[in-house]
Amino acid sequence: MSQKIKSLLIANRGEIACRIIRTARDMGIRTVAVYSDADAKALHVQEADAAVHIGASAARESYLMGEKIIAAAKASGAEAIHPGYGFLSENAEFAQAVIDAGLIWVGPAPASITAMGLKDAAKKLMAEAGVPVTPGYMGANQDPAFLAQQAAEIGYPVLIKAVAGGGGKGMRKVDDAADFADALASCQREATASFGNAHVLIEKYIQRPRHIEVQVFGDTHGNIVHLFERDCSLQRRHQKVIEEAPAPGVTPYTRELICSAAVRAAKAVNYVGAGTIEFIADSSKGFIDPDLVWFMEMNTRLQVEHPVTEEITGVDLVEWQLRVASGEPLPLRQDELSIDGHAIEARLYAEDPAKGFLPSVGRLEFFELDGSVRIDTGVCQGSEVSPFYDPMIAKMIAHDLDREGAIQSLAWALNDSKIWPVKNNAAFLINALEHPD
Known part of the structure; x- marks a missing residue:
């Protein structure tokens, strides 16, 4: 069933809200922003055609209030809701509530979100679909002695992971059997506090990991394609810092194997919309051996790093999301997609690297980014950086003929770029880009 979206509410804020508004406007779609007290004068509110206030500054009283967002959509005449990323984007209950309210959900079916939401269940599903998964234990038995035995059989070092975890929370590396019991207890406490779920899985710890992920896209007509891979290995505290596409050192043969595995993974959950299949690769041989690449998890939403894929493929992924949500087939077939050059993205944060990367807040008295590269931002000169949300103020993305050119351009x-007086991580990013490793 096809229903063209004429009016779209964006259930998010900042850079991603502005990004979605830009594409919606190009498609002739009316946009509705939602905002908290802290965001009353925010750029996404100014750029949307209409805006609805949904609550206090804290996210739990505004952007995480699903019922307020649905009420805002109905009151503003929006027919569809785009969740962006973060907040409620991977919340199956919210997705179902949007559908039950008679609105179009710009995202995968709630069942797909649920299937990929718990790391252990997702891995079992992937193994059944013939997708390689990291060696480990993902069973229901959570007895500490049994888990210790499993860790010994897998072989140290191992990684204990909360099945409902994310963002590096509920994760412990254990190098020795003597440390296992304490690490397990600590991981379970954090998992319970952060996710309300103490269950863990145990994986072989990869000594020289590369984080390689594949952008997949499905429609309601049974078509699923991949848009090649990205490399997101440059991370700090398990948060991505610099992302690029395609992944350096991946041969066409390895690319074909990884990307086909990603398509199989998406087909296993009848996936619709934009999603990312994340793999971990052991690079200890000095190259990516296709036999040492394993499924890690699936993100059932648009990713922060989607611009690098857009730059090398020439595809607007938000436009594809809106077309697919309207019931249209994918605009391109697999054989019509190809890689053009190299793209690299850096996340510009309002934080002070000299003080342990503490967030920096306040008014951007001066904010001028170099426009020779693509800039995705949710702030402008005069904007206030508040303490309530993620401190990312912009993404800067360079696209060039090759990797060296893209790195240098970025x-x-x-x-x-000039930002003052709010502290930022630009110098840290330049150091990372120019580092020989």
Whole structure:
């Protein structure tokens, strides 16, 4: 069933809200923003055609209030809701509530979100679909002695992971059997506090990991394609810092194997919309051995790093999301997609690397980014950086003929950007880009 979206509510804020508004406007779709007290004068509110206030500054009283967002959509005449990423984007109950309210959900079916939401269940599903998974234990038996025995059989070092975890929370590396019991208890406490679920799985710890993920896209007509891979290995505290596409050192043969596995994974859950299949690769041989690449998890939403894929494929992924949600087939077939050049993205944060990366807040008295590269931002000169949300203020994305050119272009653009007095991580990003490793 096809229903063209004429009016779209964006259940998010900041950079991703502005990004979605840009594509919706190009498609002739009316946009509705939602905002908290802290965001009353925010850029996404100014750029949307209409805006609805949904609550206090804290996210739990505004952007995480599903019923308020649905009420805002109905009151503003929006027919569809795009969740962006973060907040409620991977909340199956919210997705179902949107559908039950008679609105279009711009995202995968709630059942797909649920199937991929718990790491242990997702891994079992992937193994059944013939997708390689990291060696480990993902069973129901959570007895500490039994888990210790499993860890010994897998072989140290191992990683204990909360099945409902994410963002590096509920995760412990254990190098020795003597440390296992304490690490397990600590991991379970954090998992309970953060996710309300103490269950863990145990995985072989990969000594020289590369984080390689594949952008997949499905429609309601049974078509699923991949848009090649990204490399997101440059991370700090398990949070991505620099992302690029395609992944360096991946041969066409390895790319074909990884990307076909990603398509199999998406087909296993009848996936519709934009999603990312994340793999972990052991690079200890100095290259990516296709036999040492394993499924890690699936993100059932648009990713922060989606622009690098857009730059190398020429595809607007938000446009595809809106077309698929309207019931249209995918605009391109697999054989019509190809890689053009290299793209690299850096996340510009309002934080102070000199003080342990503490968030920096306040008014952006001066904010001028070098426009020689693509800039996705949710702030402008005069904007307030508040303490209530993620401190990312912009993404800067360079696209060039090759990797070296993209790295140099991005480093130059970061160097020529001026932000004051809010502290930021531009110098740290330049150092990372220019580091020999």
